[in-house]
Amino acid sequence: MSPASLGVALIGGGFMADVHSRAARAAGARIVGVTSSTPERSRAAAERIGAESAFDDVDALLADDRVQVVHVVTPNATHHELTVRVLAASKHVVTEKPLATTVADAVDLEQRAAAAGVAATVPFVYRFHPMVREARTRVAAGQVGRLFSVQGAYLQDWLLAAGDDNWRVSSEAGGASRAFADIGSHLCDLLEFVTGERLARLQAITSTVYPERASTGPVATEDLAGVLAQTGGGAVVSLLVSQVAPGRKNGLVLEVHGATESLRFAQERPEELWIGRRAGSELHLRSTDELHPDAARLSVLPPGHPLGYQDAFTAFAADTYAAVRGAAPEGLPVFADGVRAARITDAVLASARTGDWIDL
Numbered sequence: 120m121s122p123a124s125l126g127v128a129l130i131g132g133g134f135m136a137d138v139h140s141r142a143a144r145a146a147g148a149r150i151v152g153v154t155s156s157t158p159e160r161s162r163a164a165a166e167r168i169g170a171e172s173a174f175d176d177v178d179a180l181l182a183d184d185r186v187q188v189v190h191v192v193t194p195n196a197t198h199h200e201l202t203v204r205v206l207a208a209s210k211h212v213v214t215e216k217p218l219a220t221t222v223a224d225a226v227d228l229e230q231r232a233a234a235a236g237v238a239a240t241v242p243f244v245y246r247f248h249p250m251v252r253e254a255r256t257r258v259a260a261g262q263v264g265r266l267f268s269v270q271g272a273y274l275q276d277w278l279l280a281a282g283d284d285n286w287r288v289s290s291e292a293g294g295a296s297r298a299f300a301d302i303g304s305h306l307c308d309l310l311e312f313v314t315g316e317r318l319a320r321l322q323a324i325t326s327t328v329y330p331e332r333a334s335t336g337p338v339a340t341e342d343l344a345g346v347l348a349q350t351g352g353g354a355v356v357s358l359l360v361s362q363v364a365p366g367r368k369n370g371l372v373l374e375v376h377g378a379t380e381s382l383r384f385a386q387e388r389p390e391e392l393w394i395g396r397r398a399g400s401e402l403h404l405r406s407t408d409e410l411h412p413d414a415a416r417l418s419v420l421p422p423g424h425p426l427g428y429q430d431a432f433t434a435f436a437a438d439t440y441a442a443v444r445g446a447a448p449e450g451l452p453v454f455a456d457g458v459r460a461a462r463i464t465d466a467v468l469a470s471a472r473t474g475d476w477i478d479l
């Protein structure tokens with residue numbers, strides 16, 4: 120099977136349908152079709168993204184033999200049921216984060232995917248920036264030294280006003296956690312991916328700044344979360360996650376401090392890695408000839424030709440399709456990583472409720 124022959128279909132016709140379809144095409148797949156919440160919306164989405172077909176419903180999509188890989192890009196609370204159906208049809212699957220809204224459902228999906236023997240991935244796409252791979256390689260090679268501390272943030276402002284609303288605000292559609300499940304999950308995935316250490320315990324505070332929002336009514340999900348944590352190796356971690364930070368659009372920043380070096384990656388400036396030293400700090404720009412092999416593999420344009428979010432998505436799709444064809448690409452986020460994010464999110468909510476430290 121050549122990459123060009125892979126047939127991809129999407130369940131969900133919103134923002135992520137656009138991003139995934141561009142990534143899938145750039146990775147060599149064809150977009151066989153899409154289905155959304157109604158047949159009319161399916162047709163509108165198919166036209167917008169240029170899919171070959173609009174499927175009236177999920178059954179029609181799954182019954183089509185052209186479809187080999189299904190991307191589930193719907194609101195969070197639907198991920199479990201839809202992914203169960205995709206796996207029952209023995210199709211390869213990409214399910215958006217959060218993989219599921221409970222730990223039990225995420226574990227169930229991991230087990231079903233293993234039993235189905237298909238590729239099953241989760242788009243923790245920030246792993247696919249070359250400078251993230253560069254940071255990860257430096258930590259693994261010992262250049263950073265023993266890890267002392269990590270500071271991370273993922274800040275946005277799109278829910279800043281009380282009138283701002285979205286399905287994510289409702290726990291019924293988005294799950295019990297909002298800001299943390301939505302973007303804190305990316306931050307923790309990136310932290311554990313880059314450092315190679317796992318969060319061992321944490322304590323969290325969450326805050327809901329507006330008791331009500333425009334159409335959702337009473338709000339039970341958090342606008343922001345602060346987390347204090349410790350890694351298995353003893354490093355001290357502080358994280359801030361917010362969807363109500365004025366001026367911050369997609370401010371994902373990870374800074375790690377070791378005995379020899381600090382590293383800082385900011386996803387809005389993904390071509391840069393800051394390397395801090397007591398003497399001789401430097402801003403390392405992506406430069407193909409200096410990169411370690413895992414970063415060089417993802418560095419698909421010459422230096423000075425900026426790679427960004429959509430390129431990271433394309434690299435994720437390409438590695439997913441390589442896994443479909445039997446390869447084992449380095450650093451591919453799979454359902455086990457979705458389970459990990461669900462466990463951390465669960466711990467954050469539990470600690471915020473009780474004030475206790477929670478072991479992971």
Ligand SMILES: NC(=O)c1ccc[n+]([C@@H]2O[C@H](COP(=O)([O-])OP(=O)(O)OC[C@H]3O[C@@H](n4cnc5c(N)ncnc54)[C@H](O)[C@@H]3O)[C@@H](O)[C@H]2O)c1
Nearest residue numbers: 131132133134135155156192193194195197215216217242
């Ligand atoms: N990995 C990332 O970087 C990233 C970024 C944004 C969103 N996401 C995730 O992607 C998912 C979708 O988010 P979005 O921003 O595209 O949302 P969206 O609201 O823009 O789109 C959701 C789409 O799903 C459709 N839909 C709803 N219920 C459905 C059902 N039962 N069957 C079929 N279609 C249904 C809606 O009509 C809509 O077209 C979420 O889980 C979100 O967390 C991931």
